[in-house]
Each structure stands twice: as structure tokens, then as C-alpha cells.
Amino acid sequence: MVFVEDIANVAEKVRKGAELVKGEQATKMGLIIPFFSALGYDVFDPTEVIPEFIADFATKKAGQFEKVDYAIAINGDTVMIVEAKARDQKPTAHDGQLKRYFNGLLKTKVAIVTNGLEYRFFTDLRHENVMDDEPFFCFNILNYEPKQIENLKLFHRDNFDSTQIKRQAEEMVYLQGMTKLIDDLLRSPSDDFIRFLVSQLSTVNPNCAVEGRVTSKIIEKFKLIVKKSIQNSLVELMTQSISREMGKDITVSPEIDDPEPIEPELETSAIETTDEELQAFETVKTIAARSQSYKLDVQYKDVVSYFGVNVGKANWWFLRFYLTPKKKSFVTRLPINEVKALAAGFEVQEISASLGDAASRVIISSVNDLDQLSDLILKCYEAESAKHP
Secondary structure, three states: OHHHHHHHHHHHHHHHHHHHOOHHHHHHHHHHHHHHHHOOOOOOOOOOEEEEEOOOOOOEEOOEEOOEEEEEEEOOEEEEEEEEOOOOOOOOOOOHHHHHHHHHOOOOOEEEEEOOOEEEEEOOOOEOOEOOOOOOEEEEOOOOOHHHHHHHHHHOOOOOOHHHHHHHHHHHHHHHHHHHHHHHHHHOOOHHHHHHHHHOHHHHOHHHOOOOOOOHHHHHHHHHHHHHHHHHHHHHHHHHHHHHHHHOOOOOOHHHHOOOOOOOOOOHHHOOOOHHHHHHHHHHHHHHOOOOOOOOOOEEEEOOOOEEEEOOOOOOEEEEEEEOOOOEEEEEOOOHHHHHHHOOOOOEEEOOOOOOOOOEEEEOOOHHHHHHHHHHHHHHHHHHHOOOO
16 A cells, blocks of 8 residues: 555655754654655645644743644644654653643644654543543554554544544553453463452353352462463464464455444534535536446545545545645545546646555646546446445
């Protein structure tokens, strides 16, 4: 995927040049800016990546207004704030103004502290609109695992949804804590855990019941038994998992391969469906109706960062519109070469996105251009409809 490659490219550049970066300003330009570019933000647009951001409520300290190093905005709404440290500083602590800004910017649900190597992501899990003291996600550009890329995709411009991020953040925190708890129990079962297991033996087999109170002597007797049973269970689980992987049918139906995600409860106050987006939708709907092969309903899903058009379910999308006063474009799931052939005269880009398929972006001047792109739009509609007979 393009997004994975973009992050890998940033990682390679950082690996080669990090030692040459000295000081905070060099860290910003040489390490941090390329990272946010890979996340899909226009780092050359001062209304989207805003350096030295000063909020309306900023107070003066030592004769100067307090500010954060960067604010990241989508369609005019500040969605993330960033505090930058020099490359050789640890991003373990943040200055007070970052927290004050987070608490004051009610639509901002992500704060980041970074030294260009490690990115620490904060939100407000403990108290609403109050920045947590501990990050819910840490990403090291020089040392990351593939599963961390999946988490990083949440912050890509094309995917950004503050409600979904908060839901995922909560899951990350509890999953990490529960995994540690279970890991500790499995490695070194506590007396309480052993006592619980011994007390439940009768539910498995009456002949295994331990009569009377579970004393410390009984716990000591069962410690080795519990450890061996845990080992046997883990071996059995791994064996079953390997057997399923080796014997499973690789033919997957579209319905199973493309499950419908659980839709978060969006903050509707942050979403405004514009007349321009509705005009685009009506045009696309009219074009799709010309299809001789498919008659799936065309619907739309409006989120903070884009306006999506689908064939019945939110994840069955075939177009995503990005319509701002300064920039107008739409994204398709078709390969760039196919899009270029159907969009002659328009600028087509292979985008750095995490949308599940090869994706291309078409730059338009207004939604009136969609009529000229009817062949492409029809192709997108039919390509997605074909996946859901």
C-alpha cells in the first residue's frame, strides 16, 4: 500500500539523516514535517499545517503569547496540536501550554509530543476535554511493527475521525492493560488466581472437586499443576490455530471479505453537509443511474474530513470528495492508470492514503466538472457494485 511505503520512506530518510539534525528548528523541518506530509497533510498550506499556532484564548507569559509548535487543521477545524522537541531531547514530558491548548480547543481531540523520532499521542480518556497525562499510542519512526501502522492510519487526513480515534484509543489502553495482566497471570499465577481455579474445578468434573476451604497449603500444592495446565492450554491453542491456517479455504465471499464496520456515534455538531457536497452527490447519483448492469442504491456518508459516496454501506464507498474553498478533489478506488485514461485533461495523483485499495485522486475546479468525468464516475460505481452482487 502507498501509505506503508510512504512511512517506510520517511523512516529511511530519518535513519540516514537524523544524526545531522541539531536543534528544534532543524528537527521540525528535517524530521517532523516529512512525517505529517506522509500522513496526507499539505505541509505547504499554512491553513492546514499551522506553525507557531496562537489560539484566541492564549495568554501572555514573559511578555509573549503562549503558543504550540503546530496546529493541524482539516476544513478549517483544528484537529491536532503538536509540541516539537529537539531530536536529542526525550518527548516524555510536554510543556503546560500544550495541555492548556488541548483543554481550550474543544474540537481538538489529539495532542502530540515528538522529537521527530518518537511520536506520543494524547487524548481525553480520563476526563472529557482534559488532556490525559499519559499517551494512548506511541510510534517510533525507526522502530515500529506492522500493526502500529494500522493505528497510525487513524491520523491520516483522509481517515481522520475524532470520535473513531477516541474509541480506538480507549481500546488500545484497555487492551494493553489487560494483556499485561493476563501475561503476568500466565507467567506467574497469583495465589488469588490459583484459589479461583481450584474453587471452579468441580464445575468441570465433580471428581476434581477440592473439599473444604482452599488453604495456603492447597494453593502451594496446585501451583505447579496450574503452570503445567496453562502451558498445555497455550500449546493446544497454537496447534489449533496453525491447523486452521493450513486447512482453511482461501476462497472468501465478498460479504465475508468486506465486513461492515461498527459505525461510531459521530459528533454531528462538527459535521456540516454543504450544498456543494449535495450537488456532487446528486450528479453522481444521476450518472450511476445510467448503468445497464447494476442498480444498487447510491447513498452518502458525511464525516468531518470527507464526503463519501457508497452503494449501500459506508465501507462500500466508490468516491470520497474533499471540497474546500481552496481545493477540490475526489478519491477513487481505481488504479491510477485506469483513472488517467478516463480523466483526460484533469490532474490525477496517486495518493498517500490508507483506504484499503489502490487509490487515485482527481483534482477538479468545481463540482460542475463531474459531468465531464461521467465515464470515470460510472466505472467507479460499477466496479464497487460488482463486489456486492
